[in-house]
Amino acid sequence: MFVKNAMIPKHKCYVVDVNDSVEKTLTVLEHHKIDGVPVLSNEEFKGVATRYNIYQSFFLSGMDKGTFLKEKKVSDIITDSDKYMTEKDVFENALIELKDSPILPVVGENNKFLGLVTRFDVLDQFRSAFGMDQKGVRIAFSSVETEGRIARLGDIIQQYSESVISLVTFDESDKLLRRIVLKVEKKDNMDKFLHKLEKSGFRILDIHEDE
Numbered sequence: 369m370f371v372k373n374a375m376i377p378k379h380k381c382y383v384v385d386v387n388d389s390v391e392k393t394l395t396v397l398e399h400h401k402i403d404g405v406p407v408l409s410n411e412e413f414k415g416v417a418t419r420y421n422i423y424q425s426f427f428l429s430g431m432d433k434g435t436f437l438k439e440k441k442v443s444d445i446i447t448d449s450d451k452y453m454t455e456k457d458v459f460e461n462a463l464i465e466l467k468d469s470p471i472l473p474v475v476g477e478n479n480k481f482l483g484l485v486t487r488f489d490v491l492d493q494f495r496s497a498f499g500m501d502q503k504g505v506r507i508a509f510s511s512v513e514t515e516g517r518i519a520r521l522g523d524i525i526q527q528y529s530e531s532v533i534s535l536v537t538f539d540e541s542d543k544l545l546r547r548i549v550l551k552v553e554k555k556d557n558m559d560k561f562l563h564k565l566e567k568s569g570f571r572i573l574d575i576h577e578d579e
Contacts, residue, residue, distance in 0.1 A: 371462065372455035374493060375474045375483040381406065383481070384442055386414050390425075391437035393417050403470035406481060407446045413473050413481040415446030455482060463490050499534030499551040505558060506551045508574040509565060513539075513546045517569075521548070524568060528561045547573070 382400050384393045386409040396405055397419055404418040425445040426436050452473040453462060462485045465472050472485045495501060511517045518537075525532060531553040538547040548570075554577065555561075566572055 369459045369493070370455065371453050371457045371459050371474055371485060374459050374489055375455070375485050376489070377483045378481055381481075381484050383408050384417065385409070386441070386443045386446075388442050389438055390422055390440040390442055390445060393442045394419075394422055394437065397422075406471070406473050406484065407442050408481055411480050413449075413452060413475045413479045414443070415449040416451070416469065416471060416473065417442050417446050418470060421445045421447055452479075453485065459485075459493065463494075466490055497534060497536055498549070502533050502551075503578040504533045504551045504553050506549065506574075506576040506578075507562070507565075507572065508547065508549050509570045509572045510545055510547050511570050513544055517546070520568060521550075521565075521570070524561070524564055525550075525552075528557055528564065530555070530561060 382396055382402065383406045384396055386407050393405065393407075397403065397417075403420075404416050407414045407417050422445055425440070426433065429436055429440070431439075448469060451465065451469065452475045453465065455474060455476065462472055466485070466487050470487055473481060474483045474485060476482050511521075533551040533553065534549075535551075536549045538549075539545060552561075562572060562575070
């Protein structure tokens with residue numbers, strides 16, 4: 369999946385202008401209960417202002433609170449002007465980029481602001497990938513890493529007419545073993561399906577049924 373498929377479009381984003389005061393920026397953050405906001409000049413992305421940036425800058429300024437909030441512009445405290453993604457970037461990369469920031473701007477040509485990816489968006493996609501919002505049976509198993517194993521798994525799933533909610537694999541760097549987490553709808557043939565997996569060389573590690 370690409371960033372453009374999961375980002376918040378610009379018309380739904382809260383932003384501030386590069387010439388806005390820190391006071392106005394903090395008001396936007398507090399009013400909308402968010403931790404960071406893109407800073408723009410017209411439609412051009414200039415950086416990100418966060419609560420942390422504001423508090424840190426105030427602490428280092430030596431100014432009294434009222435003067436700092438009114439006289440300092442957001443341009444004085446913005447960071448991460450070079451930290452952003454494009455619509456064509458792979459969405460999974462956002463998970464790494466958001467490690468140290470609450471938001472990740474999406475820009476186009478000439479740094480034109482197009483939208484945002486937030487930590488919530490990443491977690492939401494994570495929940496979707498694991499089928500966490502649908503009831504079913506979660507089966508964790510391992511497989512020897514040989515050619516055709518995923519295809520074989522697909523054959524078994526089709527043979528037993530399982531309704532797949534999610535399928536995630538791990539250990540891509542391991543040349544010998546791969547872990548797989550499969551979530552399917554609960555059916556009466558579950559025991560037969562599990563037996564077939566084990567008979568086909570898949571080692572069952574854990575089974576969990578949603579309440």
